[in-house]
Amino acid sequence: MLLFIALPIVSVIIQSVYAPHEQVIREIENCGVFGCTTSTMVDVEATAAQSEGAPMGRFVGGDIFTDRSHLATSEIGVLWSTATNIGDFLDQLLNLPFYGALAFTLTYTALVTPLSILLGFAIALAVNAIPKLFRGPAIFFSLLPMIVTPLVGALILFWMVDARGILGSVLQALAGDPNLSVKASTPLMWTMLIIYGTWASTPFAFVVYYAGLQTVPQDTLESAMIDGATRWQRLRFVVLPHLLPLTTFLLLIKIMDNFRVFEPIVSFNAGAHAQSLSYFIYSDLSSTNQLLSSAAATSVLTILGIIILLSPVILRTWKSFGRASS
């Protein structure tokens, strides 16, 4: 039984390690005519011939990882020596595709995660305050943004925010600019994606906190009240500590989910303004000459990123697990 679960995992890991070696020839040629951008199609035949000889491609180790589309080590070196100040350097850095995607993914994760957790907590408090009769419908409507297919949910919002849609018109009226279009501006696009992200991931935080609120020990609350604790103090010293483990859990799940943000970018057609790591891989894979090696290299980097992001949480869990079982 374990085999059934382990095999796909192992095979994926192997493939993500091996795939970079495929089509390496083309990448190498690219580097050979460094600085010339029109060289992508030149060596297709050579690539085909060579890849027939060696199906996995030539082994190049880390070359793909360091080329311009990924870590771009040499470009960074050049930038570092030519850039006049740190802001200029960062500007140039974000123009490199991989770092641009990384920057968006990190911004998205860093903003959406806390926003949705806070908002979810507030909604949970509010739902907890209304009469029981209305809670069912309230939960029903709150769940919708999360349950609905991400691509579809993002599309719905996208249509509303279209220059001719209802939200788009409202925005134009507010800004007093009839030509305002979210599609055309990078900062607006980022904002929109982040708003969508918060909209879509708040319900999860809400549901978890709502369930957590049901288990807050009433005795402690009451004794706190007898001791003269104000409403705020009760929230601060009884409810919040009780919900702390849930927050850790939410952080873990939300970071995982937000880090792989992908569908909204497809829906919003935002590839020109904002790329996430997932979208970066996707566009590599779906371009006409499938850049398998490039996609796989990004994949490996993405996995590394996730491991780095999650390692504190996993370490904590591991420690507490060790305590629990010993």
Added chain:
Amino acid sequence: MTTSTAERRPFALQAFLVGFLILWIVVAAFPFLWTLWGSFKVEGDFFSKADWTSALTGPMTTVETGGSMTGQGYHGAWVLNEFWRAVLNTFIVVVSVVTISLTFGTLGGYALARSGYRYVFWILIVALIFRAMPHVTLVSGYLLPFYQWNLWGHLPTAIIVLVAINQPFTLWMLTSFFQNIPKDLDESAMVDGCSRFQAFRLVIIPVMWPGVITTGLFSFLLAYNDFAVTAMLLNQENQTMIPKIASFLGTTQTKGNVMFAVSAVVSATAPLFVLVMFFQRQIVSGLTAGAVKG
């Protein structure tokens, strides 16, 4: 929770909370209602340059079709663009994924829940990391061998990949569920002369349905909502709903095609509405099961 004295709030606070909640519900639900309403209009109304109210009243719709509501978008999507084929494919994929992953998940989850601790922990950590990986990442690993083995484009391939992606999560949920079923239950069955498998079949299966249904719901959602895997691994004929909708968008230049996408979106959302309506309790309990454990 009953409204104890600890819960009583001053009027201002209560009003603020209720107001906030109503605002949120509008934000959460309004887009869906708007799109549902708009899907019965023509494009000129749903995307109205002149006046946003025309999406509600539909003057262009009346001009173009004679009524204030029209099924044109649905006709275009379902009949002209063969959306029904995508729906059928989705159905096949979803049913197979749920069945297969539940079968493996129940057996595996039971085994894990009854085995030593350390071991379970590592499996779950792997499962967690696996869940954390973007699906596209996995697809890019699968793509090359699938080309070489000529497996690309078929429904079973996508099903297998989805099951593989889904499995760690299923396993995680079912393991924590089985851990809540007291060990005494199957141990006493075995003392009474059942074999391990009989104990599972006669004692555990009757009590496991709540957990299985919840997990099944989430498998369903994963398979239904997936875009990355089905978009990359299926060819044109075998497309499921979500990639199909995305492909409508590629052809939005022609007038009216956007409305095909809008009505397809509404069609794809409707089953989820029904699902949430009937299984709200299970979804909520499933979402929180992991949290309480974690």
